Amino acid sequence: MKAAGGAGSTTIGLQLAGPRILGGFIDGVALTIHRGELVVITGRVGSSKTTLLRVLLGLLAAQRGHVFWNGKEIEAPSSFLRPPRIAYVPQVPRLFSTTLRDNILLGHPADDAALAHAIRRSVLEADLARLPDGLETLVGPRGMRLSGGQVQRAAAARALVRTPDLLVLDDISSALDVETEARLWERISAPPDATCLVVSYRPYLLERADGILAMEAGQVKAVGDLRSLLATSPTFREIWARTTAPQEPETTRGADG
Numbered sequence: 001m002k003a004a005g006g007a008g009s010t011t012i013g014l015q016l017a018g019p020r021i022l023g024g025f026i027d028g029v030a031l032t033i034h035r036g037e038l039v040v041i042t043g044r045v046g047s048s049k050t051t052l053l054r055v056l057l058g059l060l061a062a063q064r065g066h067v068f069w070n071g072k073e074i075e076a077p078s079s080f081l082r083p084p085r086i087a088y089v090p091q092v093p094r095l096f097s098t099t100l101r102d103n104i105l106l107g108h109p110a111d112d113a114a115l116a117h118a119i120r121r122s123v124l125e126a127d128l129a130r131l132p133d134g135l136e137t138l139v140g141p142r143g144m145r146l147s148g149g150q151v152q153r154a155a156a157a158r159a160l161v162r163t164p165d166l167l168v169l170d171d172i173s174s175a176l177d178v179e180t181e182a183r184l185w186e187r188i189s190a191p192p193d194a195t196c197l198v199v200s201y202r203p204y205l206l207e208r209a210d211g212i213l214a215m216e217a218g219q220v221k222a223v224g225d226l227r228s229l230l231a232t233s234p235t236f237r238e239i240w241a242r243t244t245a246p247q248e249p250e251t252t253r254g255a256d257g
Contacts, residue, residue, distance in 0.1 A: 026055055026062070026218045033166065033197055038189055040206055041199045042239055043215035049199045050091055050170055052215070056197075057081050057088055057168065083108075087164035091171050091199070093155030095143030100128075101135035103143070104157045118161035121187040122153040123180055148175035153184065160188070170199045178204070201243045214239060 026048055033039050041049045054060040056067060058077030067074045067081075074080045095103050104115065115135075119125050127150050131137040143151040152172045159167055167188065173181040182204055188194065189208070198205060206212060206226055214222040214229060214236040222233035229236035 035195050037210040038196045039211045040209040041213045047215040048218040083162040086166045087159035087162050088168040089155045089159050089172050097141045099136050110161045118157045121160050122157035123184045124153045167196045
């Protein structure tokens with residue numbers, strides 16, 4: 001991860017340079033993501049982490065700023081940054097009242113092998129074996145027949161089956177126990193060219209990130225890896241202290257494996 005416009009920024013070359021949105025919630029962020037990197041955006045609740053993702057993807061309009069893909073400016077990010085370039089899993093994934101298979105594929109023409117691979121990478125295979133009808137299980141409105149962690153991993157499988165160049169993931173492991181979370185991120189990041197932009201406060205990810213953006217009040221206060229930020233950034237040290245303190249998983253459905 002380097003500053004926007006830096007040398008070597010065209011391997012994947014997703015760049016966000018100087019956005020500002022109405023109300024000042026995002027101000028002057030610059031970042032570049034390269035193929036094979038895991039970049040984590042972290043910060044306290046209300047620091048505009050999700051807002052930054054939504055600006056990047058064109059889901060929120062910016063007053064100014066530019067988004068680039070492989071060195072070329074994107075005029076309409078919301079229509080360009082879609083599969084197979086980018087797959088996005090929001091903080092609250094949306095499932096529909098149909099089968100698990102249909103929720104993962106949503107019309108995507110994947111064969112059984114590709115679907116099975118996405119299910120395994122999302123650590124959903126053991127859960128699938130316990131469901132009454134496997135992939136044909138009806139998940140109910142908003143996935144209410146699944147646990148919180150199963151909903152998150154079904155949404156991850158939906159993104160993975162599309163084999164995007166870049167995965168954009170907003171806190172998708174908050175409902176998981178530590179062991180399942182570790183397996184999920186190991187499998188997501190296993191391919192050498194896997195490229196991820198992730199919002200998370202989870203220590204497992206912060207320890208493994210190639211780059212971390214520590215946000216506060218809509219601004220990036222520090223950029224680096226875990227070791228450098230612990231040494232140089234009071235903002236990040238406070239975030240790290242909070243994330244490593246004992247706490248319950250943030251979910252109303254309970255952590256699951």
